[in-house]
Amino acid sequence: MAFSLPALPYDTSALAAQGMCQETLELHHGKHHNAYVTALNGLIESKGLAGKSLEQIVAEAGKAGADGAPVLNQAGQHWNHILFWQVMSPKGGGDKLPGTLAAKIDQDLGGLAQFKEAFKQAGVTQFGSGWAWLIVGADGKLKVTKTPNGANPISTGEGTPILGVDVWEHAYYLDFRNVRPNYLDNFLNKLVDWEVVETLLKNGGLKSGQSA
Amino acid sequence: MPMPMSRRTALFGGAALAAVFATPRAWGQAAPPPSGPFTLPALPYAPNANEPHIDAQTMEIHHGRHHAAYVANLNAAVKDHSQVAAMPIEQILAKLGEMPEAIRTALRNNGGGHANHTMFWGVMGGKGGTPSGELAEAVTRDLGGLDKLKADFNGAGARVFGSGWVFVTVDRAGKLALASRPNQDTPLMDGGRVLFGNDVWEHAYYLKYQNRRPAYLEAWWNVVDWEKVATRYAAAKAGTLTV
Numbered sequence: 313m314a315f316s317l318p319a320l321p322y323d324t325s326a327l328a329a330q331g332m333c334q335e336t337l338e339l340h341h342g343k344h345h346n347a348y349v350t351a352l353n354g355l356i357e358s359k360g361l362a363g364k365s366l367e368q369i370v371a372e373a374g375k376a377g378a379d380g381a382p383v384l385n386q387a388g389q390h391w392n393h394i395l396f397w398q399v400m401s402p403k404g405g406g407d408k409l410p411g412t413l414a415a416k417i418d419q420d421l422g423g424l425a426q427f428k429e430a431f432k433q434a435g436v437t438q439f440g441s442g443w444a445w446l447i448v449g450a451d452g453k454l455k456v457t458k459t460p461n462g463a464n465p466i467s468t469g470e471g472t473p474i475l476g477v478d479v480w481e482h483a484y485y486l487d488f489r490n491v492r493p494n495y496l497d498n499f500l501n502k503l504v505d506w507e508v509v510e511t512l513l514k515n516g517g518l519k520s521g522q523s524a
Numbered sequence: 525m526p527m528p529m530s531r532r533t534a535l536f537g538g539a540a541l542a543a544v545f546a547t548p549r550a551w552g553q554a555a556p557p558p559s560g561p562f563t564l565p566a567l568p569y570a571p572n573a574n575e576p577h578i579d580a581q582t583m584e585i586h587h588g589r590h591h592a593a594y595v596a597n598l599n600a601a602v603k604d605h606s607q608v609a610a611m612p613i614e615q616i617l618a619k620l621g622e623m624p625e626a627i628r629t630a631l632r633n634n635g636g637g638h639a640n641h642t643m644f645w646g647v648m649g650g651k652g653g654t655p656s657g658e659l660a661e662a663v664t665r666d667l668g669g670l671d672k673l674k675a676d677f678n679g680a681g682a683r684v685f686g687s688g689w690v691f692v693t694v695d696r697a698g699k700l701a702l703a704s705r706p707n708q709d710t711p712l713m714d715g716g717r718v719l720f721g722n723d724v725w726e727h728a729y730y731l732k733y734q735n736r737r738p739a740y741l742e743a744w745w746n747v748v749d750w751e752k753v754a755t756r757y758a759a760a761k762a763g764t765l766t767v
Contacts, residue, residue: 339734339735343734343735344735347735381685385685439633439707439708440686440687440688440706440707440708440725441686441687441726442686460686461685461686462685462686480686480726481687481725481726481727481730482726482730482734482735485726485727485730485731486730486731489585489589490585490589490590490593490727
């Protein structure tokens with residue numbers, strides 16, 4: 313088997329009214345994400361990845377440290393983008409979270425407003441390229457964290473992501489230029505599909521279904 | 525010297541700046557004016573001077589927003605550290621391990637960003653072409669000639685995963701070498717000197733080249749000012765090259 317670029321769960325123009333223009337989605341999905349898939353497939357044989365799931369590859373590459381970086385860069389980015397497309401939606405945004413997720417955020421993170429601020433700060437302070445995350449940690453509690461470049465909380469062993477935002481400049485430069493904080497506000501207030509996030513919370517995270 | 529906005533506007537050309545502000549896409553508030561020992565150097569040319577290879581809007585945002593933010597954050601970091609604030613940036617970066625731990629990361633990221641971009645503006649604005657004289661000899665001797673340098677430099681720049689820079693370094697003997705660094709790190713942090721370098725953060729090229737970093741790397745050689753690079757080469761050998 314080989315890895316494949318999953319179709320976007322909405323049209324490339326579907327998020328334009330919510331701050332993510334068609335050109336951004338076309339490039340981000342069709343060029344950037346696709347390039348990670350192509351590069352990862354090119355590593356299957358030389359890195360002995362055949363038969364392994366994407367999640368397993370990401371976890372093992374993370375444990376391998378610097379030696380794992382060439383695989384993690386591509387495999388992590390493939391996984392990260394699969395999640396990213398899922399957690400946004402044309403019907404996303406708003407402050408009405410489904411009950412289980414809302415209660416969990418209240419209990420573990422002090423409420424929606426505090427969560428949003430922590431998540432935004434994680435994204436703003438990830439210097440260079442990377443991601444900000446909402447994860448379920450090993451203790452079962454929600455936690456906000458961040459990772460550089462292609463890493464993610466699976467590769468670092470920190471927990472199970474249920475929400476992630478891409479803070480590579482390619483994710484927001486056409487829409488927000490250098491103003492990453494506005495991109496993050498827009499993501500949290502207009503793009504996140506909270507129903508999907510709750511489903512990921514209940515299901516123990518995303519299963520990509522992809523393997524080498 | 526800190527430059528008042530009015531003079532900067534005049535320098536850049538009102539039309540170019542107006543075009544930037546007329547963009548339908550919001551791109552945020554002006555950076556706060558410099559307050560502290562470090563200042564944003566003026567671009568040594570108009571923002572459209574590197575057209576068509578690097579567009580004016582990219583130059584304006586890159587210099588006036590990204591570089592300005594590094595300067596503002598650097599000044600904020602040294603605000604309560606007068607000894608650090610009194611040091612030249614290249615010394616701060618060469619001695620990062622000795623800097624106060626509370627501001628070390630801020631100095632690395634923002635000080636590196638300030639040094640890298642100051643160098644970057646200073647080696648562009650030219651017409652490309654080829655180096656001459658002693659510099660050309662060094663390129664041939666140490667890097668296999670200009671064509672090989674370009675190929676190796678572009679390859680190294682393309683391989684930087686995420687944000688970073690690709691450099692040619694120079695030592696006191698005038699020996700050249702290729703280097704790349706992540707984020708805003710620089711060979712200055714290892715006590716080295718940078719002859720020239722190219723920014724491969726996506727903000728350096730995304731508006732014009734989008735995901736096509738290799739095309740940007742190739743086009744960039746058309747705006748290198750080899751005379752300025754030669755001046756830096758002579759300064760490096762004289763021990764007077766800073767950032």
